[in-house]
Amino acid sequence: MKSLLKSVKILIYSVLLVSACALTVFAHERIDHKQYKYHRNHNVGQYARLAVRKNVTDLTSAEKTAFVKAIKTLKTVIPAGSKLSIYDQFVAIHIGATRLIHNHKGHSNGSVQELAHENAAFFPWHREYIRRFEQALQAVDPTVTLPYWDSTDAKALDVIFNDDFLGSNGQGVTIKIPNQGNFTGGPVQSGAFAAANGWVMNPALNIDPDTGKSLGTSLVRFLRLPPASNYPVPKKDVERALRLNNYSLFRPALEGFISVDEQGKVTPGGFIHNYIHGLVGGVQIDASTRPVKFKGLGTMSNIPSSPYDPVFWLHHANVDRLWAKWQENGHQGSDFYPTDGQPYGHNLKDLMWPWDGGMSTPKATALGNLLSLLPNFASDDLVRPIDVLNHRKLGYIYETRERKTQRRF
Numbered sequence: 001m002k003s004l005l006k007s008v009k010i011l012i013y014s015v016l017l018v019s020a021c022a023l024t025v026f027a028h029e030r031i032d033h034k035q036y037k038y039h040r041n042h043n044v045g046q047y048a049r050l051a052v053r054k055n056v057t058d059l060t061s062a063e064k065t066a067f068v069k070a071i072k073t074l075k076t077v078i079p080a081g082s083k084l085s086i087y088d089q090f091v092a093i094h095i096g097a098t099r100l101i102h103n104h105k106g107h108s109n110g111s112v113q114e115l116a117h118e119n120a121a122f123f124p125w126h127r128e129y130i131r132r133f134e135q136a137l138q139a140v141d142p143t144v145t146l147p148y149w150d151s152t153d154a155k156a157l158d159v160i161f162n163d164d165f166l167g168s169n170g171q172g173v174t175i176k177i178p179n180q181g182n183f184t185g186g187p188v189q190s191g192a193f194a195a196a197n198g199w200v201m202n203p204a205l206n207i208d209p210d211t212g213k214s215l216g217t218s219l220v221r222f223l224r225l226p227p228a229s230n231y232p233v234p235k236k237d238v239e240r241a242l243r244l245n246n247y248s249l250f251r252p253a254l255e256g257f258i259s260v261d262e263q264g265k266v267t268p269g270g271f272i273h274n275y276i277h278g279l280v281g282g283v284q285i286d287a288s289t290r291p292v293k294f295k296g297l298g299t300m301s302n303i304p305s306s307p308y309d310p311v312f313w314l315h316h317a318n319v320d321r322l323w324a325k326w327q328e329n330g331h332q333g334s335d336f337y338p339t340d341g342q343p344y345g346h347n348l349k350d351l352m353w354p355w356d357g358g359m360s361t362p363k364a365t366a367l368g369n370l371l372s373l374l375p376n377f378a379s380d381d382l383v384r385p386i387d388v389l390n391h392r393k394l395g396y397i398y399e400t401r402e403r404k405t406q407r408r409f
C-alpha cells in the first residue's frame with residue numbers, strides 16, 4: 001500500500017493558512033516548513049504524500065499525545081502582527097462564516113447569512129477549513145493528521161472524552177430535567193483542555209449566537225444531557241442518509257436537519273451532525289414556544305464558536321469522511337453538487353468566504369470588529385466548491401477498516 005501511494009503522482013493543492021509571519025515564529029522549533037508550502041494544482045514531486053486520517057479508536061497513545069500537543073501549540077503561537085493565536089484565528093474564521101455578510105461586491109444577493117451551514121456549501125466549506133487546520137497542525141508536527149470520530153462507534157465516546165486525550169465531561173453544574181433526573185456538566189476541569197491547564201478561550205470569540213453576549217473563557221461540556229443523550233448514533237440512520245441520491249436531500253440529512261425514511265417521508269429534527277454537537281455541548285428545549293426553541297448550553301452546541309472544543313475537528317473529519325464515502329459511492333464530481341439556485345457562496349463555482357479575494361466581509365459581532373481578528377488571506381487564495389470535490393486532490397484519505405485489513409497482507 002505504502003509503495004503504491006509513493007508511486008502515485010499526487011496533485012496537492014492548498015496554501016497554508018499560517019502566514020509567513022507565523023512560519024518565522026515556528027522557525028525556532030526546528031520545523032522544516034518548505035515541506036508544507038504546497039501550491040494549488042502544482043505537482044510537488046518528492047514531497048507529495050497523502051495524509052491518512054484514522055479512526056480515533058485506532059490511535060496509539062503516542063499519536064493521541066502528539067495530536068493534543070500540536071493543538072496546544074497552535075493555541076499559544078501568536079503570529080507577528082496578530083492579536084490572536086493561530087487556533088483562535090481558526091475560531092474567528094468559523095464565526096465569520098456564520099455572520100451576516102455585507103460589502104458583497106458585484107452580487108445582488110448580498111443578504112447571505114450563513115456561508116458554512118444550512119446550505120449546500122456545508123460540506124465543501126468545512127472540507128477546506130479542516131484541511132487547513134490539519135496543515136497548520138502538520139507545520140508543528142508533520143506526523144499529525146486529523147482523527148475522525150465515527151459517532152456510530154460505541155467505543156469512541158470513552159476514548160475521546162478521557163483525560164489522556166480531549167478531557168472528560170464538564171463539572172460543577174447540575175441540571176434537573178423533569179421525570180429524567182439530575183444531570184451534570186459545566187466547565188471542563190481536568191485534562192489538557194481545562195482552563196487550569198491553559199485552555200483559555202478568547203471571550204470575544206466565545207459568543208452566544210442568540211444574545212451576542214460572551215460565554216466566557218472556559219470550555220463547557222454537558223455530555224449526554226437529555227434529549228441528546230442516546231449514543232451511539234444508529235448505523236441505520238447514517239446508512240439511510242448515504243443512500244439518498246440527491247445532494248439537496250443528502251446534505252440536510254447528514255448535516256442533520258431532517259431524516260428521510262424509506263418511503264421518502266421527511267421529518268425535521270436534530271440528527272447525525274447536529275445531534276453530535278448537542279450530545280457534547282448539551283441542549284435544552286423550551287417547549288413553551290412555537291416553534292420549539294433549542295438553547296445550546298456548552299461550547300459544541302453554540303455553533304459559531306464550536307471549534308473551541310477540540311472535538312469539533314474529529315466530528316467534522318467524520319462528516320467529511322461520510323461525504324467522501326457518498327461521493328465515492330456513485331455521487332462523484334460536479335454532477336452531484338448544485339450549479340446554481342443557491343445563495344451566493346454555495347453554488348458550484350462561487351467563491352467561498354474567506355477564500356474569496358476579499359469579495360465579502362463579515363459583519364461585526366456584538367463583541368467587536370471580527371475583521372481585525374482575522375488572518376490575512378492573499379487575493380489569489382481562492383476556493384470554490386468545485387475545487388474541493390475530490391478530497392484526494394487535497395492530499396488526504398481516510399483509513400477505513402477495510403483498508404486496514406488489506407495492509408496486513
Ligand SMILES: [Cu+2]
Nearest residue numbers: 094116117126
Ligand atoms: Cu461549522
